[in-house]
Amino acid sequence: MSQLSDFHRERVRAVLASSPLIPVIAINDPDDAVPLCQALVDGGINVLEITLRTEHGVKAIEQVRKAIPDAWVGAGTVTSIAQYRQVEAAGAQFVITPGVTEAILEFGLTSEVPLLPGISTISELMLGYNLGYREFKFFPAEVAGGIPALKAFSGPFPDVTFCPTGGIRRDTAKDYLAQGNVQSVGGSWLTPADAIASKDWAKITEIARGSLGDL
Structure with missing residues (x-):
């Protein structure tokens, strides 16, 4: 059975170590992609997760x-x-x-672009673990058990690190980051829809900077 390479693990660890907060970004207007991401970077966040929740995601990645x-x-x-x-x-x-399939996990072993697989259960974690994955997204974090679940995961899998996402707020991010098996957290509070709609990039920068300052 193929195993995840050291290169992939090092790249994923480098991403997670680069920012304790990872914004979940959905682009509804292609013209927003660069100024929105620049506003986040100006606020101190240099890891940008541009989702494919809209049709503009792939193009936005290329632009940014x-x-x-x-x-x-x-x-x-x-x-x-x-x-x-x-x-x-x-x-x-x-x-x-957001989740895992065996096909995506196996594809991630050979891709030049490293994968952070999403899991919400121990069984899903074990699928990735058996292929060498040790870093996972925990989603949807709050619905799937939150901090108590992460504490439970650390028993059988003390060498696994998580990026919880889903339902995490600015005022709860610090509690997640206090867990020994959490490297970073993801959240959509960093990119509020009203600020994006009004193209208030200064507000986005302020939220990013303030959120980092809360940690």
Whole structure:
């Protein structure tokens, strides 16, 4: 059975170590992609998860990679190998899935773009673990058990690190990050829809900077 390479693990660890907060970004207007991401970077966040929740995600990854080369730019909400290939071609530096399939886990072993697989149960974790994955997205974190679940995971899997996402708020991020098996947390509070709709990029920067300051 193939195993995850050291290169992939090092890349994923580098991404998670680069920012304790990872914004979940959905692009509804292609013109928003670069200024929104620049506002987050200006606020101190240099890991950007651009999701495929809208039709503009792949193009946005390509745009932001070119415009903000010093940031880590990755793809979120990747649910198929076809999408994985699309974001590879767009220049994504990492891929995050909401859940796992054996096919995606195996594809991630050979892709040049490292995978952070999404899991919500021990059984899903074990699928990835057996292939060498040791870093996972925990989603949807609050619904799937939150901090108590992460504490329970640490018993049988003390060498696994998580990026919890889903239902985490600015005022709870610090509690998640206090867990020994949590490297970073993801959240949509960093990109509120009203601020994006009004193109209030200064507010986005303020939220990013303030959220980091709360930690």
